[in-house]
Structure formats: structure tokens, C-alpha cells
Amino acid sequence: MTNLRERENDDWVACISRIRDAQDQAAFAELFNHFAPRVKSFLMRSGADATMAEECTQEVMATLWQKAHLFDPTRASAATWIFTIARNRKIDAIRKHKRPEPEDLPWGPEAEPDQADALVLQQESEQLGQALAALPDKQRTLIEKAYFGDLSHSEIAEQTGLPLGTIKSRIRLALDRLRHAMK
Template identity: 55%
Template sequence: MMMTTLEKPFAGRTRPRPSKTGKTVPQQKQETSQLTVWLIAVRDQRDRAAFGALFDYLAPRLKGFVMRNGTGAAQAEEIVQDVMLTVWRKASMFDPHRAQASAWIYQIARNRQIDIIRKENRPVPDELTLNPDTEPDASQILAFDQEAEQLRAAIDQLHPDQKEMIEKAYIGDLSHQEISAQTGLPLGTVKSRIRLGLNRLRNELKGLR
């Protein structure tokens, strides 16, 4: 998909922009307004460039939101792809008078994640039942990114055998049985390496909330 200058609409914009009334408009509000412009362009004109810009801006934020609620990286990628495909298909249902573009899209992501969690017979995190009127703010996204970096650094310090099992289980979303079948290792060995790896990670990440 060819992108236009819509790809990086906020690059270099570090200060609020004056509005026509002379008052400054917070950057978050500017971004929310731009998301609405893009989504309306997708809704009314099936604008692929606008959709590409919408995707580029929201995809990493949606992935962070989904992973923060207990979903692995691989499955989070699939959910984001599914959510954005739904946005393209159902853009005609978006009404800016009833919801902000970000809230509308995040609600689709919430619903999709809840559906998956219920199919897997897992408890739905409280965060997914909260008021969806606002999207995670910049500080939440930054905190997630920092936590992910700390976790990756800690995983890299594990013994190679433990690191491999942890990555397969928690990044590759494989069950213990699937890891055993894939590696040829006894199920008990897989569980033992994962347990030892997790114990070490807990010690390394004691300061991580």
C-alpha cells in the first residue's frame, strides 16, 4: 500500500497548535481529531491512504493495549490485524457524534479480545470491562514499552535452554505439550526449564510493577 504524507502527521509537532480562536489545542486532542478525519475518509471515500495512516498510527498502540491485558505478542498481532480489517469493513457504522474514532476502534479491540478470552475459558481482565470512552494515554503506552524492554533484557540474560522455552511459551504462544512435540524434549523437562526461567525472571524484575 502506497503511503502519503498522512503517514507521519504528528512528526515534529511537540507543542500545542493555536486554534482559530487563538487558544491552544492540546496535542492529544489534535491527534484525536486527525484520527476522526482519517476514519471519515475511510467511511465516505474508502480512502486507502487514510486507512494506511490510521493503521500506522494505531496498530502499535492497539498491540500494546492488547498485550497489556494478558495476550501474547503473536496473538496480539493477529487481533490487531483483525481489528483493523473490521474497521475497514465497518467504517460505515462510525458516527463521530456518538464516539471518538479512537474510542470506537478500541471498543472493537476490546470486544475481539474478550471473545477470544471467553473461547479459551479464561477470566476476563478487569481492565477490559472499564469505560471505553478513552484510549490508553501516552504515559501508559510509554510505560508498556519500557516494561517490554526490561522484560526482553531479562530474558536475554537467561540460560539458553531456559530462554528458548520461555520464548516459545510466552512469545510464541505455544503450550507445554506443543513445545515438547516441537523440540522432542520430555514434557517434564520443558516444564522444569520454564519454571526455572520464570523464577529467575521474577528475581530480575522485582522492581517492575
């Protein structure tokens, strides 16, 4: 399973390179079939209705094509990068404001990404995904709600019936576990 997922991760990076270098529609279709349905789920869980989620998903995937030259595999996995595009779309379309972005680091994507750095980053992203999947259900659910539900901790408290202190300590516990798993 691990090897399969790692290979998938490398494949996604290769797909984005093929889009960047050769406007490869088959590579795009592969990425689309895997990620677009999940982007749509993310947007719907964040409060978009099906029509808006479909529209935004198409825009997110079109952005991926157009910004393929900005993807840096030493900084992000394909899933992380697509998440940030979808997240920005959600802020724009659902929350209706723009997202202030930090200044970029002085070293940029103009240098050819180092293969070894990219490999380490991709493996760590994979490890994080596994650590997340291995969390106890209660902790994972709370982290999911924090990311997708567009809910504050106090709103999560209302939905789950858990006291605020418990939620905060469970999220902290989950983050500690994730950190431990990454060591």
C-alpha cells in the same frame, strides 16, 4: 500540545470518513500507524501472546475499515471506538465467549451526525485523556490494571500488595477526580 492533540483527534475522524466515503488507503495507513501498535499493546497487556495479539490487531484494524460507516463521531472518538472493537476482540479471542451487547438507541447512525455535537464529544474525550494523564501514578496504575490486566480487584491486591479497601477507594478517588476534571 493540547491544540496538537485536538487537531489529531479531528484528523482521525476525518480519516475514518475518508475510508468510509472513498476506501482511502492512505487515510487507513495513517490510522493504522498510530493505533495498531497501541491495540497490540492493549491486547498483550490483557494476556495475549505476541502472535495472537498481532493476529487480533490486524482483525481489529480490518474491522475498522469494514465498519467505518457505523462510526458516529457524536458518540465516540476514534480512540474510544477502536478500543471497543479491540475489547470485543479480546473477549472473543482471549476469554473465549461472546459479548452480550445492549439494545441500540432508537435513533441511529442513519441521521447525518451533527457537527457541533461531534465537536463537543471529541473535545470532551480529549479532556478526559488529559485528566487521566494528570492523575497521580498510583491511581492511574490501578485504573490501567482494572482495564488491561484482566485482573479482579482482589487479584490486583495480590499483585500490588495493597489491601482491597485501599484499591477500591483509590479507584473511586481516581474516578471522582476524572469527573471533577470534566466539569
